[in-house]
Amino acid sequence: MAGDSGKMKLYWYPEYRSVRPIWLIKELEAEQDFELVRFFPGGDAAHDAAYRKDVHPHCTIPALVVPGHIPILESGAICMYLADRYGKLLPEPKDKEDYYSFMLYTTATLDGILDFFFELYGMNKTFTDEKVQQMTDKLNAGFDFISRRLQGRQFICGDKFTAVDCVFGYIIYYAMVLKDGALLKNHPVLLEYRDRIQKRPHYQATINMK
Structure with a gap:
């Protein structure tokens, strides 16, 4: 489910905890590196099953798929990973x-x-x-x-x-x-x-x- 674009894929939905990595991506000015997939579990059984198998075992959001790597789960982990990856918005x-x-x-x-x-x-x-x-x-x-x-x-x-x-x-x-x-x-x-x-x-x- 990572796609062929080579971009990182973030599964998100408005007002949920996926607000955190979306906000961070904007602060990093890195939106061009991401495909944002608006996803609400429970909408399509087949899609949910594929998502549960390939991305998130509990079929929840957010989840970040980085090409060539296992999915990164949990909003805090995603934010820490992205800050480290870009070397920005890190503490002194x-x-x-x-x-x-x-x-x-x-x-x-x-x-x-x-x-x-x-x-x-x-x-x-x-x-x-x-x-x-x-x-x-x-x-x-x-x-x-x-x-x-x-x-x-x-x-x-x-x-x-x-x-x-x-x-x-x-x-x-x-x-x-x-x-x-x-x-x-x-x-x-x-x-x-x-x-x-x-x-x-x-x-x-x-x-x-x-």
């Missing part, structure tokens, strides 16, 4: 700890917490009050942790925008579309960060893709 040596830590903390922890709130507010699923409070406390603890690190900084790795901002920046977008942004109302540092990333033309171009 002194900020590598933050880069790796927040890249994985975002994808391994915060993604799952936000998924709970999507089920709660976006899908209207029912949970016990105890469970909602537990997840609210967990989200606030994570947001407070990152807010402390962002104090006096423009971005995750100091004043330099890096690939990790494409990854964590999506969390801010995700939180803002749930319950009219209520999840961020008590986190002013993150709201200021949101204002900075929203001013980036490539962010706007990505969010508006359909």
